[in-house]
Every structure is written in structure tokens, then in C-alpha cells.
Amino acid sequence: MKFAEEFKNAVTPRAALLVIGVLALQLLFITSYVGALHNPKPKDVAFGVVAPQPAAAKQLAQQLDKLQGSPLDTRVVKDAKTAREQVLNREIDGALVFHAKGAQDTLYVASGGGTVLASALEGLATTIDAQQQRTVKTVDVAPASVQDFDGLSAFYLVVGWCVGGYLCASIMSISAGSKPASPQRAAIRLGSLAVFAVVGGIGGSLIIGDSILGALPGSFWGLAGLGALITLAVGAITLALEELTGVVGIGLAVLLIVIAGNPSAGGAFPLPMLPPFWQAIGPWLPPGAGTWAARSIAYFKGNDLTQSLLVLSAWAVVGIVATLLVSGLREKRRGAKAGPATEPAAEPAA
Template structure:
């Protein structure tokens, strides 16, 4: 038996029930579920990276081009998706456009060919393509020399700075939204409060985007590219993640934070193409990555840094869709909430 402050006696079981309420128990079970999902998602995405259908340009004399493309296409496990290209210039242009991830330039007068890769798009992907092509060339008694056409910067040797930059922005986005919500109740009680929260998130997103661009650029020299481009990307990424988190909270209350973590951290980060670009990920993560903010942000950051801003329209539209969708859902749920709901 135990005695409370007011002198009332209670049993140990009663103390347990008082300390761990049913509501808290459900939240703890939810956290356990998120932890299991985290382990499953990251382990599933990273435990066995292997190239699958990596776009590879092939520049070769007409008499051997078709045969070579066919052999590369029939490699065990289908690591490559080869396509014939008319010239090295076309191959370099497609690499710059991020249409292909490598290009094999066959030397018609010798036995040493060249493999063009873009390490700025992901060092692990460039290395994987090199290993596959070297093995295939060795079987044909030929050698290959690797040429970097879009190398990662000296301060970004593994081309991971863009990924960690975007992950930082995403973490800032959902933490800011969570703090704005739980500081005065998870669900906005009216449209005015929702607008104020979104306005505060906008100011924060601009500051967070600026801070990230300064750190990876002038301060650390880790990521080249346009400073204002990275600032804009950061602001959009932070706002998209924050608005999505506010929408989840408007929908589910405190449980919405868990939903946001599921979308952004558990599903979004391992599928973002950071440590292992999309062609190295299993099918599920490869499919969802481009549609989630971390993946769209990482792709855009690398394009801004190493590919002159090419191939960013789609990812920017993805981020804009999350930003707009989160904003509209937050406003709709707060304005048209059920009558009789207790204001937060």
C-alpha cells in the first residue's frame, strides 16, 4: 500500500494505472510501432544495395554497337539499361541532363575504352556502374578507363552533403511544425490560428533555408552551386515538410506527429537516394523516393550543385505539391472542424 499526498491510500496497481494512463500506453505502443518501422525501412533499403537497370549510354562503331548493347542488356541480374548513342557529345549531354548515369565510349582502334561517370550524382552509383562495366569488359578481353565528367567537390567526396543538407531541412521542418502545434494544442481551433502557424512556418522556412545554404557554401565549402538556388530549395523543402506536419496534426492531433515521422523520416530518408541513389535501392524504396520530400530535395540539391540545375522541374513540383497540399488541408481541417469540438 502507498499513501498519496492527501493521505489517501492506494495499491501499487493503482499507482501504475495513475502513472501510465491508457492514453499514454497507446502512445508508447505507437512509438514502438514507429521504431519497428524505422528498423525495417532502413535495413530493407540499405542491407543489400545492387544496381538494377542503371541507364548507360553506349557509343561504339556501328558494326559492333547493337551486339554490345545486347550483351550489356543480358548481364545477370539486369544491372544495366544500355542504349546506343550516336556520339560522345550526346553521351556527355545526357549525363549533364541526368538522363543516363554512365556512358561507355568504345575505342575502335584499341582495346582500352572509356567509361564516363558523374560522381556528383552519387559516388556509390558511379562505383557500382564502374564495377559492372569493368567486369563485362574483362570478359571481352578489353580494359576500361574511368573519366569523371561531373565529379563531386573536394569537400563533398562521397556526394552526401546534399543528402544531409536536405535531411537537416526536413528535420527542422517537422520539428518546427510540431512545436508550433503542441505549444497551444495540436489541432488549430480556428482558421486564424492555422494561418498564424503557417505564417510563422514561412518565416522559419526562409531562415532555415538561408542558414543551410550558408553552412554548406561559404562556411564549409561542402557543396558548390548557386547560393540563391539552394536557399530557395531549402525554404521550399522546410515549408513543404512543415505544412505536411501541420496537416497531419490538424487531422489526428498529437498522433499526427507520428504520421509525419513515418512519411518523412521512416519512408522518406532511406528512399531519398542519398547514400545509395535510386538504381541501387530495392523496388519499393526506388518507387516512393522521388515522390517524397527528402528524395525530391536531394535530387534537386545535387542537380543545382553538379548539373547546372538540370532535371529539377519534376522534383520541385513534388515539393510544391506537398507544400500546397499541406497548407490547404491544414486550413480546411481548422476552418471546417466539427461544431462542438473543444478549442485547443
């Protein structure tokens, strides 16, 4: 009996529920990461085909679409120049240019978008041409930096900004004993988060750039602004979840950003190499949107940024509005329960 009583005192029902929640997060972490990354292979990769005759190009596209496992989603492109531009604009991930003269074709890839995918496309093109007694020359239109092994630097940079965002938000809430924020306190926390985001964005861009590590090329201020937006978005949505659910919100933020967001971000393996579920959710979560945007800034001259920036901005706006709205409604309910202040009784006349 003594042990049972001590156990009840040591592990409260609330603590037991939190431990069960942590166990669920642990198992979801394993499921998400292993499920997304254990067997990467290209699936329906946007791929262009160029040939001197439209009929020949259409025939080649149909042949590539019938490859086992459907690794390519092929479309006919009118000429080599257009194919190169589409790869650089991130409209397609690669393109094969068939040359009628000679026995060598040209493959356009962009390793800045993910070296693993570029290598996979090169392997496919080499195998296809070898079956026709032809060879292929690979042209990398947006090559990854030699200091950016496997094109992972952009992903790790974004992960760092995401971690900073939810840790900053969590610490501001926990330091107050997880007390619900008043509207004034919520506004102060959001303002502090914004300052933290700007400093973190500049710091991350400085570390990753030529002045220190030299891991990523691209606009210093472009990456710094992106880092500030990512940090603000993640931090704001974490504050909102904490306002809605208390300390459980920290776990929900981990579920959203770390468990669902990181393996679907296209970092280790670009999106076309991930299973359908992770491929579908990746672009709509902060890590995936951030990774795409960081690579666009670093390697693709800022092309195809609109969707990613809109996604990150939407997370930031939703987080800010929800944090202020929930804290305001709670303050209003608290005032309603307290009721109007009572007037002190008048003193009897002398």
C-alpha cells in the same frame, strides 16, 4: 491492488496507445532502413552504349542487358557527345563508348549524383572490358566535390531542412497544448513557418557553401530557395496531419519523412541501388525530391529539376490547403453546435 491502481494512474489508456504507436514506429524504422540499405547493388541502371557501327552498338547493349542480376538498363546512344550530354542532363547514369581503334574504351559517369553508383559502374565496365582484353578510361562529367565525401553532403543538407520543418510545426502545435487551431491561428502558424523556412534555407545554403564548409558548389540562392521550399513542404504537411489527428500527426510525419523518406532518398546509395519499393517511393517524398534537386543544383547545372520542384510544391500546397480547410471546417462545426446567440429578454414597460 495498490500497484494495479497506481499503474492505471501512471499509464492511462491514451498513453498506452501512444506507447504502442512509438513501438510500431521503432520497428518500422528498423525495417525501412535495414531493408533499403543492407544490400545495395545496381539494378536496371539507365546506361548508354556508343559504338562506331549501329549493329555493334546493339549487340553490345544486348550483351550488357544479359549480365547476371540485370544491373543495367541499356540503350544505344548515337555518339560520344550525346552520351556525355545525357549523363550531364541526368537522362542516364553512365555510358560506355566503344572505340574500334585501339584497345581502350571510355566510360562516362557523374559522381556528383552518387559516388557509390559511379564506382559500381566503373567496376562493371572494367570487368566487361577485361573479358575482351580491353581497358577502360573513366571520365567524370559531374565530379563530386573533394569536400563532399561519398556525395552525402546534399542528402544531409536536405535531412536538416526536413527536420527543421517538422520540428517547427510540431513545436507550434505542442506549445498550445495540442489544441486544434482556429483558422486565424492556423494562418499565423503557416506564416510563421514560411518565415522560418526562408531563414533556414538561407542559413543551410550559407553553411554548406564556400563561405563556411565548402562542401557543395552550385548556386547559393538556388540552394537557399530549395531549402525554403523543402522546409515549408515538410512543415505544412506536418501541420495538416496534426490538424487531422492531433498529437498522432507528429508520429505520422516521422513515419512519412524519416522512416519512409530518408532511406528512399538516394542519399547513401543512389536510387538505382535501392530495392524496388524504396526506389519507387523515393522521388515522390520530400527527402528524395530534395536530394535529387540539391545535387542537380550543385553538380548538374540545374538540369532535371522540374519533377522534384513540382513534387515539393505539391506537398507544400496540400499541407497549406489541408491545414486551413480542416481548421475552417472545425470552426464552422463549433459555431453550428453553439447555435445562434439568444437575445436578452425585454424589460417590462414601466
